[in-house]
Amino acid sequence: MLAGLLLGLFGPLLAAAPASAHAALVGSDPANGSVVPDAPNRVTLTFSESVQLISDRIQVLAPDGSRADQGEPTVSGSQVTIPLRSGGGRGTYLVSYRVTSADSHPVAGTVTYSVGAASTPPSGAQETDVDVDPVVGALIPIGKYLGYAGLVLLVGPVLVLALLWPHRLDRRGPGRVIWTGIGLVAGSTLLGLWLQAPYTLGTGLFEVTVDDLRDVLGSTFGAVMLVRLGVVVASAFLLRPLLTGPAGGESRLDLALLGVLGVTALATWPLTGHPTASPVPGVSVVIDALHLGAMAVWLGGLVMLFAFLLPRADARELGAILPIWSRWAAAAVGALIFAGVVQALIEVSTLDGLINSTYGRMILAKVGLAAAVLAVAALSRKMVKSRAAAETPGPLRRIVLAELAITAVVLGVTSLLVQEPPPRTAQAVESGPVSTTVDQTLTSEKMSLQVSIFPAQAGNNSIHLYAYTPDSKPLPVVEWKATASLPAKNLEGIEVPLLRITDFHAIGDVNLPYPGDWEFKFTARTTEIDQTTLTMTAKIS
Structure with a gap:
């Protein structure tokens, strides 16, 4: 008794x-749900506390379901680095992880990111929860x-x-x-x-x-x-x-x-x-x-x-x-x-x-x-x-x-x-990994334009533009132009200065002084006589 x-x-x-106080995934690179222009050579997972690896319980699946990771992942404190194979194809990748937190409890989950454009996530063994x-x-x-x-x-x-x-x-x-x-x-x-x-x-x-x-x-x-x-x-x-x-x-x-x-x-x-x-x-x-x-x-x-x-x-x-x-x-x-x-x-x-x-x-x-x-x-x-x-x-x-x-x-x-x-x-x-980047893909008969705006908050923002052909091949752009407007505040035609980084990639910085639904207009000239204009609306917090 x-x-x-x-x-x-x-x-x-x-x-x-x-007993139930585990580490939490607070960030990843590429960010969860983001779209990146080129296949990265590694994925980084950042947790709220230090973690330890569990053998063979971290993997990255390519859009076709094959393994995209290569070699053994490494850990340094709260950060896990997963090396990837070079030359990954376009589409959505799935990162599946199971690690042990500092308090000796397992933590598991998944992260997705896309290269070029989003696609249906690959199916396969996924650590969606701590079973x-x-x-x-x-x-x-x-x-x-x-x-x-x-x-x-x-x-x-x-x-x-x-x-x-x-x-x-x-x-x-x-x-x-x-x-x-x-x-x-x-x-x-x-x-x-x-x-x-x-x-x-x-x-x-x-x-x-x-x-x-x-x-x-x-x-x-x-x-x-x-x-x-x-x-x-x-x-x-x-x-x-x-x-x-x-x-x-x-x-x-x-x-x-x-x-x-x-x-x-x-x-x-x-x-x-x-x-x-x-x-x-x-x-x-x-x-x-x-x-x-x-x-x-x-x-x-x-x-x-x-x-x-x-x-x-x-x-x-x-x-x-x-x-x-x-x-x-x-x-x-x-x-x-x-x-x-x-x-x-x-x-x-x-x-x-x-x-x-x-x-x-x-x-x-x-x-x-x-x-x-x-x-x-x-x-x-x-x-x-x-x-x-x-x-x-x-x-x-x-x-x-x-x-x-x-x-x-x-x-x-x-x-x-x-x-x-x-x-x-x-x-x-509960907070988990949060990406504040706005990612949208705009399409027309002649091109597909991927737009990334970070941090999508009032103040200074960076804009990345990537041009592709309708069949997802890089499309050379001769000249870029972009403007931003906020109709709710009667702000019209704020010019966004753009700098060509590669033939199909341009970046720019712009100050968006107020939160709200901003309208962006992007013009890409591909030849002396051909150009395409695409518009989008992004919520800036």
Whole structure:
């Protein structure tokens, strides 16, 4: 029963942001939906945070469905570069990607661009969304749950056993609790390493290959999880004298080393989560580790108090232990509140995000439940100060059970919270890549004119013109002319100076002083006697 309670109030809060806070594609070159005159030699994808590549999960399809990419893509921070084959044909290309974000979650999607003119996008394998096997998706939160439960059964009980445990009491019961904690942390770490492969690839639980596991172990996620596993194994050896030897048999050096290992282990949780992609990653990692450590000390100590000390210790022993534990608990709760406030400011950042987002409202619900837990904890602290608990520990034991019961309710709220992205991240995901360029293709019997206006906003704008024959071959132009008008403001005939770059390509800069529906007139003279005039309307914001 306690295993379902001891995860507690704040343990999974650390995973609240990471669970669905992924990187977002914020830009691409060529831009999504754009039309470019010539086939580029590479495609660049820019994300909202640093990403890692997944083997063979990025491709570019040509208009005929063949692979247009060549060689391996490269990544530098938040930017992925995909080299392309030279001499690509005209039409629409499809870029399909699946990468891993800094918080270890997969991100997938597609981008299209066209060379010369748009066509029907190619069909083929497309990463249109992040598909996750249902079994894998269900096991991931279970694995995290077990890891947090293991920390609760490990950190708090070790501290109590090393510093507060009466010499006369047997250590076998607490030893079993601590070994259970070690097993849960180690097991959840191994499970996390296994699940990361099908999770990032979108495959089934038993479709993992040796190469897939090798890729996971070679990633940042895998390295951090291996560090955690190593720390757990080293801690198990150092804990043996404390758990099996005589009271006081453990050395101060062993306890100091356990402290260092404990801090290292706590840091591995935020290092595999969203804090690494925070606007202030150093602060977020430290705050999350502090949050996790305070939770493990408080709830782990409550488990020891409820299961062993209150039923077994005598009045004299409780009179010495409870005041010290009360001060520990007060410090842990203070650290929880401080860390929670700082992390909420980072993830929510605005009052509107707190009130008008699902994530923010769940935070408020957790605050209300946390207030109830603190009220019960204050009652137990009052009993400890009055020393009544040392004489009759039964009432205090019931209060401790009430604290654990309320945290089970908070855990239910947190389980929903982990499915919601924080407002800051959600905004980045929703915005996605946005191109402000206006691209239009104007046609006549003699020519096809591709027009690009950037940034299509009031102020200075650049205009690119490309001339093609009706059968999509470059058409040499002897002379270009262009004008811009805004009828709504009675602005007529603003001349756009144009410069020939190639036989069929011209560029120009023009100041469009007002937003609105601008009318453009383009004249292209192809011979001494032949010229074509085309008009278009573009919305300038």
